[in-house]
Amino acid sequence: MTTGVLRNPDFLRFLSSHVANELGANFSRVALPLVAVLVLHAGPAEVGVLASLQTAAYLLIGLPAGVWVDRMRRRRVMMVSDVARFVLLGSIPVAAELGVLSIEMMFVVALLAGTAQVFNDVADQTYLPKLVNNQQLSDGNGKLEAVRAGGILAGPGLGGALVQLVGASRTMAATALASLASVFFLSSIKAPDNAPSAAEHPPLLRGIGEGLSYLWNDRLLRMFVASSTIGNLCVSAVLGLSVLFLAEEVGLTPGVIGVLLMSGGLGGLIGGLSGGWLSRKFGTARMTWLAVTVGAPFSLLLPMTQADWRVACFAITSIMLSWSAALSNVGQSTYRQTVTPEHLLGRVNASVRFMTWGALPLGALLGGLIAQQIGVRQTLWLFLAGRVLSFVPLLFSPLPRLRDFDEVHARS
Numbered sequence: 001m002t003t004g005v006l007r008n009p010d011f012l013r014f015l016s017s018h019v020a021n022e023l024g025a026n027f028s029r030v031a032l033p034l035v036a037v038l039v040l041h042a043g044p045a046e047v048g049v050l051a052s053l054q055t056a057a058y059l060l061i062g063l064p065a066g067v068w069v070d071r072m073r074r075r076r077v078m079m080v081s082d083v084a085r086f087v088l089l090g091s092i093p094v095a096a097e098l099g100v101l102s103i104e105m106m107f108v109v110a111l112l113a114g115t116a117q118v119f120n121d122v123a124d125q126t127y128l129p130k131l132v133n134n135q136q137l138s139d140g141n142g143k144l145e146a147v148r149a150g151g152i153l154a155g156p157g158l159g160g161a162l163v164q165l166v167g168a169s170r171t172m173a174a175t176a177l178a179s180l181a182s183v184f185f186l187s188s189i190k191a192p193d194n195a196p197s198a199a200e201h202p203p204l205l206r207g208i209g210e211g212l213s214y215l216w217n218d219r220l221l222r223m224f225v226a227s228s229t230i231g232n233l234c235v236s237a238v239l240g241l242s243v244l245f246l247a248e249e250v251g252l253t254p255g256v257i258g259v260l261l262m263s264g265g266l267g268g269l270i271g272g273l274s275g276g277w278l279s280r281k282f283g284t285a286r287m288t289w290l291a292v293t294v295g296a297p298f299s300l301l302l303p304m305t306q307a308d309w310r311v312a313c314f315a316i317t318s319i320m321l322s323w324s325a326a327l328s329n330v331g332q333s334t335y336r337q338t339v340t341p342e343h344l345l346g347r348v349n350a351s352v353r354f355m356t357w358g359a360l361p362l363g364a365l366l367g368g369l370i371a372q373q374i375g376v377r378q379t380l381w382l383f384l385a386g387r388v389l390s391f392v393p394l395l396f397s398p399l400p401r402l403r404d405f406d407e408v409h410a411r412s
Helices: 002-006 009-039 044-055 062-071 074-098 103-131 134-166 168-187 204-217 219-249 254-282 284-294 296-304 311-339 342-356 359-374 376-388 392-396 407-411
Strands: none
Touching: 002 009, 002 134, 009 044, 009 074, 009 103, 009 134, 009 168, 009 219, 009 254, 044 103, 044 219, 044 359, 062 103, 062 204, 062 342, 074 103, 074 168, 103 134, 103 311, 103 342, 134 168, 134 254, 134 311, 204 219, 204 342, 219 254, 219 311, 219 342, 219 359, 219 376, 219 392, 254 284, 254 311, 284 296, 284 311, 296 311, 296 376, 311 342, 359 376
């Protein structure tokens, strides 16, 4: 099965577009907040607002995006989104060179680039079943998770090095060029990018309702969403403060910060590459359950980070949470792509993103505001304790009693 998915030339082109985008996104993960902190001297609240605006579009247009993507050619949506991100992110180094960059401009760019990313993500998860068969979905999702983790592993380190070499604002140019490279790979896919049938175009509000209704009526999907929403809210607050925490509280250099931020990629890479083997050995559902429970307690190490041997606390937490997230994402995505009817998949994916990723801006904003009042390290303790408990909703789902996901409807 593994060999089969990698022998698919179109899947390899799709995978290559992910490589480009993930590297660019992780350059930005280091560079964007450092532009705010080092160039514009932003404080915790402004950094929190900036982080929240990057994902605010999931709340603002996440549900309508699913209806619109179900009406459009999915690959074309991804390509247009990448072009928009190239223009928007490329404006930051240009404005910095001209001396007109402001925190307000960065807020606008973050919001608009995040809007483009919403369409890209919904179309991406809806497009994969067009390139591989159902038997290869788990392995395909695993490969995409491995690429995502590889971007986390290599991107921040390279991004931190670029920041030290050319400055934070100029590093944003690399992020913009990565989006352009993604367009090239997507345009080379040979499989037809067919338009959905006109009969599958319900009115906007009815289409949104159909996606939400399907999600709510599937008990396992519903509990997956509840667990992921809590986890994402907490992790987003932590990620929004991580650069500030490591730079000002711990006192590390941009290069070391980049290395620490990329450490999570190691866990994600292991999770993505081992997901297929673990699914076969333990079952798809059991693998997902083990992932979300085993990784949680390691969250409490991160706030112990100091500028000595205890920097390992940050790395260990990042590795374990990324490993857990990668395996969970493979399981959840495969289950959703398998059980959801094709004409509803965009809307169901968008509904999931609306809830789970809609928590990201709220978490980032709350993290910044709370840190302004009680301090960064104390805020990290608060949200990471919440992350430990994020698996609790799954106790009320069929997941702990299942070996494989195909048992869900057999038991219902």
